Amino acid sequence: MTNEPNTYFIDRDGTHFNYILNYLRDEGDIQIPEDIRHCVRKEMEFYRINNHFKLDDSATIIDHVNSLKQEIELAKEEINKTRIESENIKKEFNSFRNNVISGLSSILNPFTFEIINDWLDTAKLTFQLLYRASENFPFSGPAFHSACDGKGATITVIKTSDGCIFGGYNSQSWNSPPMHSNTLPGDNKCFIFTLVNKHGIPPTKYLPMEDCKNCVGSHDFMFGYNIFGGCDIQIGEKYSFQRFPRSYIDTTGKGDTTLTPTASFTIKYLEIYKCT
Numbered sequence: 001m002t003n004e005p006n007t008y009f010i011d012r013d014g015t016h017f018n019y020i021l022n023y024l025r026d027e028g029d030i031q032i033p034e035d036i037r038h039c040v041r042k043e044m045e046f047y048r049i050n051n052h053f054k055l056d057d058s059a060t061i062i063d064h065v066n067s068l069k070q071e072i073e074l075a076k077e078e079i080n081k082t083r084i085e086s087e088n089i090k091k092e093f094n095s096f097r098n099n100v101i102s103g104l105s106s107i108l109n110p111f112t113f114e115i116i117n118d119w120l121d122t123a124k125l126t127f128q129l130l131y132r133a134s135e136n137f138p139f140s141g142p143a144f145h146s147a148c149d150g151k152g153a154t155i156t157v158i159k160t161s162d163g164c165i166f167g168g169y170n171s172q173s174w175n176s177p178p179m180h181s182n183t184l185p186g187d188n189k190c191f192i193f194t195l196v197n198k199h200g201i202p203p204t205k206y207l208p209m210e211d212c213k214n215c216v217g218s219h220d221f222m223f224g225y226n227i228f229g230g231c232d233i234q235i236g237e238k239y240s241f242q243r244f245p246r247s248y249i250d251t252t253g254k255g256d257t258t259l260t261p262t263a264s265f266t267i268k269y270l271e272i273y274k275c276t
Contacts, residue, residue: 016040020047106134106269107159112195112203116155119193119205120169120275127155127273134269135161139235144272148174153275161266165196166259168233192232192248198261199254206248233259240265
């Protein structure tokens with residue numbers, strides 16, 4: 001060809017030409033090393049076959065697809081983990097709700113039971129309904145003692161006719177003391193609490209004063225049933241009163257209107273639960 005006039009021979013470096021041949025032969029199904037990919041692209045552009053070289057090389061596409069697959073698998077694992085955790089939480093909630101009471105409470109719901117559970121510093125508790133009174137079925141001292149004496153720790157919850165909800169925790173078993181007894185059995189683990197009140201105070205428990213370790217109460221038909229403290233909460237068959245804070249510390253500063261606006265109140269519902 002050198003003897004032909006006006007004829008030129010251009011010698012092209014064939015270092016990467018084998019990749020071009022393999023690419024054309026295998027219809028693009030090849031992997032090109034990262035360090036020479038740019039050079040191979042330039043060769044394809046020279047031979048005008050760059051239109052076949054799609055989306056930044058087949059190797060890049062494969063790597064990208066594999067990366068996406070890994071991300072999808074990780075996302076699936078996270079979704080499955082979240083689903084399992086959600087199911088476990090649901091099971092725990094249903095178990096807690098089912099163990100709270102054998103029948104439906106007229107005062108509390110699972111969330112307020114959980115608040116009380118947290119106050120007792122116990123991981124899990126079951127609340128078993130022992131005794132219930134209401135406007136239609138008034139409180140009875142003998143019926144109460146028949147249902148609650150000797151049953152261990154209990155929670156008493158009262159809802160008044162004007163919507164206040166309060167009560168107390170007795171860490172010991174109730175008993176039936178002699179008539180007109182001034183004995184106040186109990187210990188410093190007992191406490192009074194408010195759940196709903198006229199001041200908008202959030203659910204709060206009130207601990208006994210330092211000099212009031214006997215913080216439960218005794219049964220007296222004449223003056224009522226001193227359920228917590230020195231008449232802090234007094235339940236009677238005819239009349240009920242609260243005189244908080246007699247034996248418990250008023251940490252919210254509302255004094256004798258903390259639990260109810262007035263000293264006397266009318267019971268709408270009263271429920272006593274065994275705590276186990």
